[in-house]
Amino acid sequence: MKALFFTEFGNSSVLKYGEVADPKISQSELLVKPDYIGLNFADIYRRRGNYHIEQHDPYINGYEAAGTVVEIGNQVKNWQVGDRVLFVDVPLANAELVAVPVDNAIKLPAKISTKLAATIGLQGLTADFLAHDLALNKSGDQVFIHGISGGVGQLLSQILTADGIQVSGSVSTETKQQLAMKQGADHVYLRKPGWQRGLKATFDTVFDGVGSTLQLSLKIAKRKGKVVFFGMAGGNPPRIDLLDVLGQSQTIATGDLWDYLTSAQERNQRSTRLFDYISRGVVQPSEPTIFPLSQGKRAHDFLESGQSMGKILLVPNENS
Ligand SMILES: NC(=O)c1ccc[n+]([C@@H]2O[C@H](COP(=O)([O-])OP(=O)(O)OC[C@H]3O[C@@H](n4cnc5c(N)ncnc54)[C@H](OP(=O)(O)O)[C@@H]3O)[C@@H](O)[C@H]2O)c1
Known part of the structure; x- marks a missing residue:
């Protein structure tokens, strides 16, 4: 063969x-x-x-x-x-x-x-376990997905929207922004200089499959909020000080599809x-x-x- x-x-x-x-x-x-x-x-x-x-x-x-x-x-x-x-x-x-x-x-x-x-298949089953085993959001929650128009991001965004959750995210191009909006996201940020200024610590859950964005994810998750870290599409994550995480009563959840x-x-x-x-x-x-x-x-x-x-x-x- x-x-x-x-x-x-x-x-x-x-x-x-x-x-x-x-x-x-x-x-x-x-x-x-x-x-x-x-x-x-x-x-x-x-x-x-x-x-x-x-x-x-x-x-x-x-x-x-x-x-x-x-x-x-x-x-x-x-x-x-x-x-x-x-x-x-x-x-x-x-x-x-x-x-x-x-x-x-x-x-x-x-x-x-x-x-x-x-x-x-694989991206959908990943989105499913991220949403239903790790994040466990309830209807009305607000979440943020880095790279929302990627393979996992698109499916995750649509699953969460169907579950009654308000989804925001970030993208690198206007075409990706339009796609994410069409798929039901409430707010999609275009990552141009200064874009993070519009973000506040308001999210119940931040989904981070980018890795290099982990510090930002913790910043925009609210007190008692959760960061679901699941990949490094943008590079390895920085080291995190757990005392800072404790200070916000936040949770970092991680997972590999194969364990599910x-x-x-x-x-x-x-x-x-x-x-x-x-x-x-x-x-x-x-x-x-x-x-x-x-x-x-x-x-x-x-x-x-x-x-x-x-x-x-x-x-x-x-x-x-
Ligand atoms: N834990 C698990 O079991 C599991 C299973 C499957 C996949 N994954 C992980 O999930 C992630 C996504 O996989 P995928 O198959 O969906 O890949 P993908 O289709 O290539 O999507 C990755 C997204 O990451 C975004 N991105 C890349 N660099 C970035 C940066 N510096 N800042 C912000 N966003 C950035 C890109 O969006 P923009 O164009 O908007 O930048 C892209 O849409 C990967 O890290 C993968 O390893 C984990």
């Missing part, structure tokens, strides 16, 4: 596309042929050597895809060849075939296409809740940007450039 791979950590030029050995499935695995593979910020951290990655020679990035089951292990029950599937936590996904442990496979309802599933997807039951319950927002029409993801898998370097460069608005998908060449 063909795969996007690398043999040393570094910038996007380490990525290569070519022939590697097909995976062999165990008795409790499905062999899946991805239609769409999700590119995530964690794939950038992994390529740079800053994040856990499955040991493999060569390294094959990617943990998320949606596609079709083409072979089934002997002990697998309740799955058939031809079933459509999403997975968000299975390694070696940047390839034409992936061995998926059956507990990690999420069966797709008829109304969810493989393209939509890959568009909302530890069983088949959890994956199914959480994806059902996510798909329900889609079926009700209250979460409408923007169109993904699609690259052929063979053009993985271009896709990494695009994600790292900060130009993207929403999901980036890779398609194995024969589908592109």
Whole structure:
């Protein structure tokens, strides 16, 4: 099969596309042929050597895809060849075939296409646990999302708005500002010089997946407010003095999606809740940007450039 791979950590030029050995499935695995593979910020951290990655020679990035089951292990029950599937936590996904442990496979309802599933999968399940396990806001609360028009940001903003929460956020361009407003945000700040002057310590929760903004997040969270820190898209966070946090009775909550997807039951319950927002029409993801898998370097460069608005998908060449 063909795969996007690398043999040393570094910038996007380490990525290569070519022939590697097909995976062999165990008795409790499905062999899946991805239609769409999700590119995530964690794939950038992994390529740079800053994040856990499955040991493999060569390294094959990617943990998320949606596609079709083409072979089934002997002990697998309740799955058939031809079933459509999403997975968000299975390694070696940047390839034409992936061995998926059956507990990690999420069966797709008829109304969810493989393209939509890959568009909302990992980022949507992230937005769901950030909102419903970490932030736990109530109707009428005010929250702020840094990078509100990013992949996680867009879905989080729409989920919170549907839950009755007032959402504000920040963006780098006017196009992103318009998109965030269209998706229901109350107030979207354009990050031009001095923009922070308009912000007061009024937010019940500040969602920070940017990292370098952590000090600002604590400043604009109110007394007894919460900062949900979940990523470093803008660089590592500064060191925080916990005495300052204590002085404001604030909470810093953190979390990794994988700690919220530890069983088949959890994956199914959480994806059902996510798909329900889609079926009700209250979460409408923007169109993904699609690259052929063979053009993985271009896709990494695009994600790292900060130009993207929403999901980036890779398609194995024969589908592109
Ligand atoms: N904890 C978890 O389990 C988990 C799971 C998935 C993702 N994540 C994290 O979530 C974050 C977002 O991921 P994503 O897939 O949504 O990526 P994305 O689509 O690239 O979005 C990242 C956003 O960050 C904003 N940003 C970048 N640098 C910034 C800066 N210096 N100041 C303010 N905003 C900045 C960008 O918005 P502007 O263009 O407006 O600057 C961009 O829209 C990443 O840190 C990722 O690692 C965490």
